[in-house]
Amino acid sequence: MTHAEPEKSDDLLDRLKLGDKQAYEKIYFTYSNELLLAAYKKTGDKVIAEELVQNIFISLWEKRQEAVINNLQAYLFGALKLSVINHVRSLVMENKYMEYQTLTYSENHQDTTNLVDLHDLSSIIEEGINSLPEKTQEVFRLSRYQHQSTKDISAGLNISEKAVEYHITRSIKRIKEYIKNFYIFL
Missing domain, CATH: 1.10.1740.10 (RNA polymerase sigma factor, region 2, helix turn helix motif)
Known part of the structure; x- marks a missing residue:
């Protein structure tokens, strides 16, 4: 060769x-x-x-x-x-894994964020309720937390149904303002 x-x-x-x-x-x-x-x-x-x-x-x-x-x-x-x-x-496979990780992180992050937001909102509402006069607080808690009717609250507290409605309306209005002011402050 x-x-x-x-x-x-x-x-x-x-x-x-x-x-x-x-x-x-x-x-x-x-x-x-x-x-x-x-x-x-x-x-x-x-x-x-x-x-x-x-x-x-x-x-x-x-x-x-x-x-x-x-x-x-x-x-x-x-x-x-x-x-x-x-x-x-x-x-x-790497792209699918990355998409899965991103989606899982996003969902977990979203769940965590939602839980934190819910906790924060609950705390703000509780602070708003605590800022109300004592009788209004009591009516609000009986109405919204214990799900009692206006008639039952009226009978239990020995006040008129109109007074119960007044306290509920007043508490809702004040709590909404409290929440609004809190978020404006943030």
């Missing part, structure tokens, strides 16, 4: 199987640019393309003795195709 005559891939494969590093380098220099270009076209990312091609050649060296290779070029491009598919698949 002369230098002008290209080495046959069968000869390179036989030498590769025996651990000949020069045969491995010859395969690398013969196919790496073509594989890199194809990988770049598929991924659109030079770094990813280089990594995929590098992994193919690492795998070729590591599996050189047990790999059944009939056509070296077909083997290498087939390996590239599988690598690109696996890369895309991993990106899809």
Whole structure:
């Protein structure tokens, strides 16, 4: 064989199987640019393309003795195709995981935020109730917390139903103002 005559891939494969590093380098220099270009076209990312091609050649060296290779070029491009598919698949899974994490965080954050807001609102309402006169507080609590009717509150406190309605209306109005002023203050 002369230098002008290209080495046959069968000869390179036989030498590769025996651990000949020069045969491995010859395969690398013969196919790496073509594989890199194809990988770049598929991924659109030079770094990813280089990594995929590098992994193919690492795998070729590591599996050189047990790999059944009939056509070296077909083997290498087939390996590239599988690598690109696996890369895309991993990106899809990573994106799905990120979407899941974002959604889960958002829902958990929203639940936590809602609980905090509800707690804050309950505290503000309680402060508003405590700012009312004692009798109005009592009527409001019986009406809204113990769900007693106007008639029952009237009988229990020995006041008129009109007075009960007055206290409830007054308390609701004052609590709304208290909440409004609190949020304006914030």
